[in-house]
Amino acid sequence: MSLALETKGLVLQAGQQAISDPFDLQVPEGQHVLVLGPSGCGKSTLLRTIAGLQPPRKGTLELFGQLTDDGPQRLVQPHLRNLGFLFQDGALWPQWNVEKTLSFVLKHRGMAKSAIPAEIARLLEWVELEGFEKRSTTTLSGGEAQRVALARALACKPRMLLLDEPLGPLDFELRQGLLKRLHRLRNELGLTLLHVTHDPQEARAYADVEIRLNHGRLRDPKPIQPTQTEPQGN
Amino acid sequence: MPTHRPTLILAVGALVLFGLLPLAVMAWRITGDMGALGRIIDGRTISLIGRTAMLGTGVAGFALLVGVPFGYMVARTDLPGRSLWAPLAWVPLLLPPLVLAMSWTVLAPLRGAPMTIWILGLGHFPLVATFVAKAARRIDRRQVEAARLVGGWSAQWRMEWPLIAPAAVLGATLAFVFAINDFAVPDYVSSVGPKFNVYADEVFATWQVDQKDAEAVSTALPLIALTLCALTLALVMRRRGSLASLASGFERPPILRLGRAKWPALVFALGLISVSVFLPVGQLLNEAGTGEDGWSLGHTGSAFSMALERCRDNLRASILLAAGAATLAVPVALAIGHGAARLKRGKWLLAACILPFAAPAILFGIGQISVWNHPATQSFYTGDGLVIAMLLGRYLIFPVLVLTSAVENLSPRLEEAAAMVGVSPLARLFRIVALPILPALAGAWTLVFVFAMRELDAAILVPAANKTVMFRLYNAVHFYRQDYVAALALVTLFVIMIPGLLWSLFARKKMDVLS
Numbered sequence: 129m130s131l132a133l134e135t136k137g138l139v140l141q142a143g144q145q146a147i148s149d150p151f152d153l154q155v156p157e158g159q160h161v162l163v164l165g166p167s168g169c170g171k172s173t174l175l176r177t178i179a180g181l182q183p184p185r186k187g188t189l190e191l192f193g194q195l196t197d198d199g200p201q202r203l204v205q206p207h208l209r210n211l212g213f214l215f216q217d218g219a220l221w222p223q224w225n226v227e228k229t230l231s232f233v234l235k236h237r238g239m240a241k242s243a244i245p246a247e248i249a250r251l252l253e254w255v256e257l258e259g260f261e262k263r264s265t266t267t268l269s270g271g272e273a274q275r276v277a278l279a280r281a282l283a284c285k286p287r288m289l290l291l292d293e294p295l296g297p298l299d300f301e302l303r304q305g306l307l308k309r310l311h312r313l314r315n316e317l318g319l320t321l322l323h324v325t326h327d328p329q330e331a332r333a334y335a336d337v338e339i340r341l342n343h344g345r346l347r348d349p350k351p352i353q354p355t356q357t358e359p360q361g362n
Numbered sequence: 363m364p365t366h367r368p369t370l371i372l373a374v375g376a377l378v379l380f381g382l383l384p385l386a387v388m389a390w391r392i393t394g395d396m397g398a399l400g401r402i403i404d405g406r407t408i409s410l411i412g413r414t415a416m417l418g419t420g421v422a423g424f425a426l427l428v429g430v431p432f433g434y435m436v437a438r439t440d441l442p443g444r445s446l447w448a449p450l451a452w453v454p455l456l457l458p459p460l461v462l463a464m465s466w467t468v469l470a471p472l473r474g475a476p477m478t479i480w481i482l483g484l485g486h487f488p489l490v491a492t493f494v495a496k497a498a499r500r501i502d503r504r505q506v507e508a509a510r511l512v513g514g515w516s517a518q519w520r521m522e523w524p525l526i527a528p529a530a531v532l533g534a535t536l537a538f539v540f541a542i543n544d545f546a547v548p549d550y551v552s553s554v555g556p557k558f559n560v561y562a563d564e565v566f567a568t569w570q571v572d573q574k575d576a577e578a579v580s581t582a583l584p585l586i587a588l589t590l591c592a593l594t595l596a597l598v599m600r601r602r603g604s605l606a607s608l609a610s611g612f613e614r615p616p617i618l619r620l621g622r623a624k625w626p627a628l629v630f631a632l633g634l635i636s637v638s639v640f641l642p643v644g645q646l647l648n649e650a651g652t653g654e655d656g657w658s659l660g661h662t663g664s665a666f667s668m669a670l671e672r673c674r675d676n677l678r679a680s681i682l683l684a685a686g687a688a689t690l691a692v693p694v695a696l697a698i699g700h701g702a703a704r705l706k707r708g709k710w711l712l713a714a715c716i717l718p719f720a721a722p723a724i725l726f727g728i729g730q731i732s733v734w735n736h737p738a739t740q741s742f743y744t745g746d747g748l749v750i751a752m753l754l755g756r757y758l759i760f761p762v763l764v765l766t767s768a769v770e771n772l773s774p775r776l777e778e779a780a781a782m783v784g785v786s787p788l789a790r791l792f793r794i795v796a797l798p799i800l801p802a803l804a805g806a807w808t809l810v811f812v813f814a815m816r817e818l819d820a821a822i823l824v825p826a827a828n829k830t831v832m833f834r835l836y837n838a839v840h841f842y843r844q845d846y847v848a849a850l851a852l853v854t855l856f857v858i859m860i861p862g863l864l865w866s867l868f869a870r871k872k873m874d875v876l877s
Contacts, residue, residue: 181507181616206507207514219504223524232521236513277508284512 130193132157132288132320133178138187140173146185147173151346153339157192157287160314160321161349164328165341171324174341175290178322179213180206192287207236212281214294218273220265226252226276227261233283251279254313271302275309282313288320296326307334366697366787373697374711376690381718381755384729388721391732392579407564411584414542414561417478418588421541422534424483428634429490430530435627437495439618442628447635448495449863454638455488456862458816458832460546461851464839465642468649473555478548482541484638489540490533497529498522503613528599535596539589543722545819546836553840561585562819566724582725589720597712643855649848661845669850676831681857683746683830684814687753691761691810692803694754699765700791704774712766715759723819726756730824749827753814760813761806768802769795801865808865815858 133155140148147170155161163171176182178189180202189197191211196204221229230248239247252258255275260268268276274294281289289310295303311334314321325331328338332352340347435441436448454462462481467473472480501522509521545562552558565582620627651662670677698715702708718726730752734743742748772795780794781787796803818836821827831854838847 176507179507179511181510205514206511207517211511213508213511215504215508217504219502219508221505221509221521221525232517233512236517236520280508280512 130157131155131190132159132192133322134190136188138177138189139185140170140177141183141185142170142173146344148341148344148346150187153346153349155320155322155337155349157320158314158318159337160311160323160335162328162331162335162338162352163322163324163341164338167326169341170344171341172292175213175292175322175324179211179290180204180209207284210285210287212284212286212289214274214277214281214289214291216293216296218270218277218294220268220273220277220280222266225262225264226257226268226279229265229276229280230283233280237284247283251283254282255279255309270298271306274298274302274306278306278309278313282317286319288322289314291321291323291325293324293326295330300330303330307331310334366791369697369788369791370701373694373701374714376694376754377698377715377718377758379755380751381758382714384726384733384755385717385721387732388579388725388729407581407584410559410561410564411588413475413559414585415588417475417482417548417560418538418542418592420475420479421482421486422538424479425487425490425537426530426534428483429487429533430494430526432487432631432634433491433494433530434498434526435620435631436491437498438615439620439627440624441620441631442624447631450635450639451488451491451495452862453488453635453859454485455492456812456816456858457485457639457642457855458546458818458835458851458858459485459544460550460818460832460835460839461646461855462638462642463547463550464848464851465645467551467554469641469645473551474558477555478551478558478560479541481547481551482544483537486537486540487634487638489536490530493529493533494526497526499615500612501525501615503615506615532596532599535592535599538592539596539720542585542588542592543819545724545822550839562722562724565722566822569724569728579725582722585722586720586725589722590716593716593720597709597716643852646848646852650845650852652845662849665845665849666853668846669853672846673831673834673850673853676829676834677853677857679746679829680815680831680854683749683753683827684811684817686746686750687757687814688807688810690750691754691758692807695758695761695765695806696796696803697791698758699762700769700795702762702766703769712759712762715762718755719757719759723756723817724823727752727820727823730820744826746826749821749824749830752820752824752827753810753817756817756820757810757813760809764802764806764809765799768799772798804865808861811861812858815854 131154133153135151135153137150137152138148139146139150163174165171173182177184177197178191180196183200183202184197186199188195188199191204191209194204196202196209221232224232227248230251231244234244234247235241248261249258252260255278257272257275257279260272260276263272265273265276277294291310295306298306307330310321313319321335323331323335328335332338335352337349337351339349432447432451436444436451441447459482462485466477466481466484470477470480506518506522509518513520542560543562545566548558548560549563552563561582561584565585647662648657650665651657651659653661698711702711705711721729730748731743734748736743776794776798777790780790785794816832817827817830818832821830821833822836827833831850835847835851835854838844838850
């Protein structure tokens, strides 16, 4: 199986300071990987580094066989890495409605103007928000905002989704709904998911592997056993 | 959360008495002389409107052209020395436009409309730069990164611009309003070159000739309409700009690395601050120190001594009047700002505060005379009270806007928690609301102090304001411009800058942290 992500001797940094030991990591395409660890251990920094939003201190990073970072030198711009990023709270752009948000992305991705409305409808159908085109992004509930953020990420046609605690602010039912939706999309689109979470219990039901960051060390990926996969309610 | 009604009523009472009543009286006068309305459509008036609109548009355009890149670079890039540029960007706004005019009419041979636009543009671009910088700092890092993942720098800029644009337009609109109401600069530039008449001096001239209030009002009506349109746009833009307000869990946006563009950007910033601050101040220093045998430190010293000796009383009067107006304006603005932020129909309070600023300064001054120049109020009319009241009424909108914004950013839960434990509405206003927004209160005080110190356009008519340093400067540059006049301009500038720079260096940082 080909690799979605491969790091060699990668050292994460925050500001000018190294925050991890060198680590090697391989993520095969199509896997759902949970990234676990206590607050401040560098989970989000790992995702931001993979996305190219901040450089690593040392080591190399490859995405889908392409070298993207060689030490602090960035070789591939963030928007050219075939990634989608789901931020905590959605990080939706407050100045636009849902339709304008998605059309902004699609235009930037070079889609013909005539094809955009159909694509927006398809994206909203995926996240089950049909009819939300004209809603302002500032009036959406937490769950709706995260689903629009998911549609925005999917509009880039990513091969990998980076999920930075996107379920944190949602209640149990919404978390379950979004996890199921992500799982379905992963199967339909062949996505690789790298999923940072504080609460692994629910996500384990859908994930294949978990990795743990602790005190600057990345532990080897651990497959998730079927016995662990029973979702827990609140 | 309810407001403290007696406090709000008192504050609105001050606004009505010192801000709205003079305008209402002037509006009433026109009903007695409907023939005066005919002047609005004569050819001369229409050509004046055209010139004034051109001046305002030119100044707003100039302010946008330089203010947007300057504000964005200061806020969001690694421009060398950017922590220094941010407070320096305030200085041109602190400079009285007349002082800038004194310098630039010597520094460059340009005259007429281009020189007036240049001077007022330099004086007011900080409005755009400051609002743009503030808006650019309030965009969440994750929103920026989401855009960068979509389409790199171009997507980032296209995502950010709609959030920054309302702030830019708000700043440009205020620059437009200041420009079309400015009386001193067009008047002074006209006195040293070809005549460049605009509406503000026309209103003044009309009233000076025959003191017919109705004609002054009717002549001013198009200008008021123009100003009101611009200010309504400014208010709408302010509301749109609030989209970029800080949400919980806000993360500061990333700093853009300029790379090789760093040095041209530095040249631009240095050039802009040079032409708006260093060159004019340098010219005044040169003028103050130049005697028959050239420039000397001794001559500079004696010019400053003479300025202080001759104008000490004017300086003292200006400082006391401006400080009095600022000190009175802050609690009034806090009560109104709190009402505007918390009451359902509070935005009407903002609209009411705008009116005294929307009226031409000269007309506002005439209104004050009409209201207070009566035997029963003679002691108030001839005393400092009227000047303080006039400054309060005219500039109240600025502290009100600052404090409304500060209260809007403060969670209403704080007041609700206080109410639950029995804290009275008045105590909530001054203990729960005011204390966390102390830097904003300091900013509001500073704004009124600065504008009051710079004030000339309305004060020129009110007898009690004739002792201010700006009035003295105005007379001095017109009738006997000696070297001490440049020194006096510099001393005035120094006095105006002290609270502004203190606020910029200390309180503003705290405000950023709080917000």
